Amino acid sequence: MRTTIIAGNWKMNFGPQQASRFTAEILPELDKIIRQHPSMLSILCPPSISLSAVHQVMQSIPTHGIELGAQNMYFEDKGAFTGETAPEMVKELCSAVILGHSERRNYFHETDELVNKKVHAALHYGLLPIVCIGENTEQYELGETQSVIRDQIHRSLAGLDAEQASQIVIAYEPIWAIGTGKAATASEANMVIHYIRYVYSEIYGADAAQAIRILYGGSVTSANIGEFLAYPDIDGGLIGGASIKPDFVEIVRKSAEIVKK
Ligand code: 13P
Numbered sequence: 001m002r003t004t005i006i007a008g009n010w011k012m013n014f015g016p017q018q019a020s021r022f023t024a025e026i027l028p029e030l031d032k033i034i035r036q037h038p039s040m041l042s043i044l045c046p047p048s049i050s051l052s053a054v055h056q057v058m059q060s061i062p063t064h065g066i067e068l069g070a071q072n073m074y075f076e077d078k079g080a081f082t083g084e085t086a087p088e089m090v091k092e093l094c095s096a097v098i099l100g101h102s103e104r105r106n107y108f109h110e111t112d113e114l115v116n117k118k119v120h121a122a123l124h125y126g127l128l129p130i131v132c133i134g135e136n137t138e139q140y141e142l143g144e145t146q147s148v149i150r151d152q153i154h155r156s157l158a159g160l161d162a163e164q165a166s167q168i169v170i171a172y173e174p175i176w177a178i179g180t181g182k183a184a185t186a187s188e189a190n191m192v193i194h195y196i197r198y199v200y201s202e203i204y205g206a207d208a209a210q211a212i213r214i215l216y217g218g219s220v221t222s223a224n225i226g227e228f229l230a231y232p233d234i235d236g237g238l239i240g241g242a243s244i245k246p247d248f249v250e251i252v253r254k255s256a257e258i259v260k261k
Helices: 016-035 048-060 087-093 102-107 112-124 137-141 145-156 162-167 186-204 206-211 225-229 247-260
Strands: 004-009 040-045 066-070 096-099 128-133 169-172 213-217 236-239
Touching (some): 004 096, 016 040, 016 048, 016 066, 016 247, 040 096, 040 247, 048 066, 048 087, 066 087, 087 112, 096 112, 112 145, 128 145, 137 145, 145 186, 162 186, 162 206, 169 186, 186 213, 186 225, 225 236, 225 247, 236 247
Parallel strands (some): 040 066, 096 128, 128 169, 169 213
């Protein structure tokens, strides 16, 4: 059985003080829910400047199944890369890292090739990469979703062996659904996620396609998470806007109810 993952991408919200307060507020509730569901995992991904503060709060409140993730990192070990964070530095505090988010691809011109280097670096340092893929509005309207997804998988994951490929997490985030309040329908998301498993089976074999955990992201709230998780191919959510609100706890609660069944 695959773990259900509810990850919160806080994006560029909450500096250290606010991040600490928010974490202290939601952590006991999250823990209560997740502790009873060993097949669930929640990953909090604050901005890098707040990782340390959130880590401290997490150290002070005993939890089970709640982990810390970064929103990005560089692939080099160390050196003259102003403003960047090395994998080993991330590893000091985090167990996971979001890579290739569409906002990084669009605003900071990250390519699949760069994402690929980061994925290799994350695995090398024992970090769980959450690799984001998804089509933009134009590609969606032109019916190019499958070819875009296929290319992104091939390029972003180039050089991984089947075992590495089964360990990572993929987040399918259609760009037109991010921050728009206009989520993909659950059946649309499921179709693409099913297709991702199909591409996976072609490249890495049936076992990897069964093992890979695939999340949906884009305007997920406590009101619609149930619809997505009702599809067996969808293993969880990568939550943006709702992850910095108490609604995140409700999303985790609703997910737990479904996982329990
Ligand atoms: P929203 O949930 O705000 O649409 O953001 C999704 C996202 O980009 C998560 O990484």
